[in-house]
Amino acid sequence: MGFLQRFLKYQKIYIQCHNNPDADTIASAYGVYCFLTEKGVDAEIIYGGVQPIQKYNIKYMIKQCNIPIHHVESIPETTELLLIIDGQYGQGNVQRFETADIAVIDHHLPVIKENEKVLIKSSYQSCSTIVWELLTEENYPVKENKALRVALLYGLFTDTSSFYDLYREKDIEMRMELSGEFPVFEKLIKSGMTVGELMIASDAMYNHYFDINKRFAIVSALRCDQAVLGIIGDFVIQVDIILACFVYTSVNGGYQISVRSCDDRISAKDLAAYVCEGIGSGGGHAKKAGGRISSQFLSEKYGKIDIFDFIYQKMNEFIAE
Ligand SMILES: [Mn+2]
Numbered sequence: 001m002g003f004l005q006r007f008l009k010y011q012k013i014y015i016q017c018h019n020n021p022d023a024d025t026i027a028s029a030y031g032v033y034c035f036l037t038e039k040g041v042d043a044e045i046i047y048g049g050v051q052p053i054q055k056y057n058i059k060y061m062i063k064q065c066n067i068p069i070h071h072v073e074s075i076p077e078t079t080e081l082l083l084i085i086d087g088q089y090g091q092g093n094v095q096r097f098e099t100a101d102i103a104v105i106d107h108h109l110p111v112i113k114e115n116e117k118v119l120i121k122s123s124y125q126s127c128s129t130i131v132w133e134l135l136t137e138e139n140y141p142v143k144e145n146k147a148l149r150v151a152l153l154y155g156l157f158t159d160t161s162s163f164y165d166l167y168r169e170k171d172i173e174m175r176m177e178l179s180g181e182f183p184v185f186e187k188l189i190k191s192g193m194t195v196g197e198l199m200i201a202s203d204a205m206y207n208h209y210f211d212i213n214k215r216f217a218i219v220s221a222l223r224c225d226q227a228v229l230g231i232i233g234d235f236v237i238q239v240d241i242i243l244a245c246f247v248y249t250s251v252n253g254g255y256q257i258s259v260r261s262c263d264d265r266i267s268a269k270d271l272a273a274y275v276c277e278g279i280g281s282g283g284g285h286a287k288k289a290g291g292r293i294s295s296q297f298l299s300e301k302y303g304k305i306d307i308f309d310f311i312y313q314k315m316n317e318f319i320a321e
Pocket of ligand 1: 024
């Protein structure tokens with residue numbers, strides 16, 4: 001039995017995106033929504049948190065793909081099941097609603113225990129990929145649903161720094177399978193950054209750290225989208241004397257990282273994996289890589305350490321003179 005089958009016995013399901021929803025959580029929720037409603041289950045996509053969606057690209061995605069998502073303060077007490085997508089309760093960015101029962105589909109590091117209604121695949125780069133796989137398992141024709149196709153592709157795109165950090169087999173497979181000529185997608189990928197993020201990026205680059213001996217750079221960006229991290233990395237690696245660069249930003253519960261190299265002796269993938277070992281996950285290709293670090297695992301393994309000092313120390317160990 002496919003994972004999604006177990007939800008067909010419910011009359012009404014609330015599908016909850018994480019607060020301040022990004023493309024990945026919305027696309028994933030929409031995938032599950034399409035399946036459930038076609039099977040006759042009454043489903044509704046919601047999210048909590050203080051702010052309704054602000055970002056231009058997310059609003060554009062919702063409008064063009066016709067995704068019914070609502071910002072709510074509460075849900076009815078009679079709610080049978082709440083399905084949390086691209087997040088887990090216990091993570092700061094998922095508002096807790098009182099409900100009889102919860103289910104989870106997520107690709108972050110687990111903070112709750114898995115059970116028959118909780119599916120956490122942290123090796124997947126986007127939750128969209130997990131949902132695509134679950135839909136495929138149910139023989140749901142994803143390719144025929146153009147809006148869903150665009151949404152899932154965009155979810156993966158934004159969670160992998162504009163596909164630059166895309167490296168996992170399944171995620172690559174979904175991209176190959178769903179790609180096509182979509183003007184809406186083209187427009188979306190050219191509107192991922194806000195003016196605020198342009199300023200975050202320029203500020204981060206202005207305040208970069210450069211190690212003159214080993215010729216690497218570390219760039220700390222204020223909280224921004226992963227897509228922006230990739231853009232910063234691609235920019236900085238073009239500097240003549242920089243051989244490798246490590247960009248990071250804080251996300252809920254930890255840090256998102258993006259690594260670039262232009263030197264054959266420094267593998268971006270190995271560097272990302274080296275830094276994240278035991279405290280998250282990192283990987284990619286020789287020239288580009290990405291990953292995540294959990295704050296909790298970092299302090300458990302290394303004690304109280306400043307994130308910049310930690311990255312600096314690891315890069316120094318990894319890169320030979
Ligand atoms: Mn995600």
